[in-house]
Amino acid sequence: MNWLISQTDDLATCHALRRIVFIEEQNVSEAEEVDGRDGEALHVLATVDGKALGCARILIAEGVAKIGRVCVLKQARGTGLGAAIIESCLDVARDQPGVIKAKLGAQTHALAFYEKLGFTAFGPVYDDAGIPHRDMERTL
Secondary structure (H helix, E strand, O other): OOEEEEEEOOHHHHHHHHHHHHHHHOOOOHHHHOOOOHHHOEEEEEEEOOEEEEEEEEEEEOOEEEEEEEEEOHHHOOOOHHHHHHHHHHHHHHOOOOOOEEEEEEEHHHHHHHHHOOOEEEEEEEEEOOEEEEEEEEEO
């Protein structure tokens, strides 16, 4: 699979992908998914042959890049695209002045996926939109 992953201002496409994965597949409420923070975030979009298949956003605060809203459409899961999106987010984070750490809230079923990418879990399991999560971080 030949993908292109880059920073984007195409929020409509990111929102469409997130709607499919989070609202339709995972039953996250629209109110929880649309939190009003996209305007302050950096966004990464993954395409294959011009078709959008995944995205993520990065919020920067106090030297930390918080990666979130990571999603990959069903047909592209298991291809390595998710890992490539995270690596792209880490590259974007490294380019931000003063950012030294990346953090994310991982769905507990995805902990091993993020551990392979260098993240370490910390703190207790918590509920986010009805889905168990755990915080993870790594240095850049």
